[in-house]
Amino acid sequence: MFPGREEPASPIVPEKRRTFATTHWSVVLATRDAEPNRAHQALECLCATYWYPVYACIRRSGKDHAEAEDIAQGFFERLLSNRTFQHLEPARTRLRAYLWVALRRYLQEINMQAHRHKRSGSAPHLSWDDMSARERYRCEAVDRWTPEQLFDRRWALALLDRALQRLKTETAVARHPELFEQLKSGILGEKDGHSHAELAQLLGMSLGSLRVTVLRLRRRFGQLCREEVAHTVDDPEAVEEELRYLMRVIARSTPEVGEVRP
Numbered sequence: 001m002f003p004g005r006e007e008p009a010s011p012i013v014p015e016k017r018r019t020f021a022t023t024h025w026s027v028v029l030a031t032r033d034a035e036p037n038r039a040h041q042a043l044e045c046l047c048a049t050y051w052y053p054v055y056a057c058i059r060r061s062g063k064d065h066a067e068a069e070d071i072a073q074g075f076f077e078r079l080l081s082n083r084t085f086q087h088l089e090p091a092r093t094r095l096r097a098y099l100w101v102a103l104r105r106y107l108q109e110i111n112m113q114a115h116r117h118k119r120s121g122s123a124p125h126l127s128w129d130d131m132s133a134r135e136r137y138r139c140e141a142v143d144r145w146t147p148e149q150l151f152d153r154r155w156a157l158a159l160l161d162r163a164l165q166r167l168k169t170e171t172a173v174a175r176h177p178e179l180f181e182q183l184k185s186g187i188l189g190e191k192d193g194h195s196h197a198e199l200a201q202l203l204g205m206s207l208g209s210l211r212v213t214v215l216r217l218r219r220r221f222g223q224l225c226r227e228e229v230a231h232t233v234d235d236p237e238a239v240e241e242e243l244r245y246l247m248r249v250i251a252r253s254t255p256e257v258g259e260v261r262p
Contacts, residue, residue, distance in 0.1 A: 023230045024042040025231060025234055026234050027042040029093075047080065050158050051076070053099075053154035054075060055072045056154045058072055058107065060145070060146070060150045075103060095231075152246075152249045153250070159225065159228045159229065163224035163227075167217065168180045183217060186217075187214065187217045196214070226239055229246070
């Protein structure tokens, strides 16, 4: 579903290129001691994007919806406390791997306590997205993945969605909101939907112009995917490796039709 590596074309809306040093995870690691408030803000932004993989992993570990929400909130409260920054390994690490290890340890602690984690109320409550966590989890394939596999799958899909939403915003700013919706399946490389000839007629474009537009959007989407990955690693050389891993995760985790969880 991720586009292949290509030389980026000019985006529909030019975006100032960020230096790698300002990506969220690198900010957390670089400023955790000297500027804890800045590190907190960067980590909070990442948690807002990747909360659902944590929730889904907790559910797959055997917790019901209410328990999972409570445990996830407690986990994020701990993660967002300044004390957490002091325990981050100084060596290069990836946010995905760090969160998985931290969550696994937290779940072990919760299970040892044998009671629901009680929130302190001192940390802000993270808001869930438009579709409730319970309903999203019902769409997961029954017993198809281990907690770690489900965590990685939902991590990859969250990153994909984040990049797609940024692309949608760019096309809307460029006064082509209908263009994105009509071409979204082509951007993702899906076979369903209208043919290029049908879309060209629908959008009032020549076939050649439409094909160029799809190609540019796909290249921009690939660029945005890499930027989102860069936010979660501390080494620019790790971006391509992490992206390839997430591509493999999505490729092997396409859910079977009709599989739902109560």
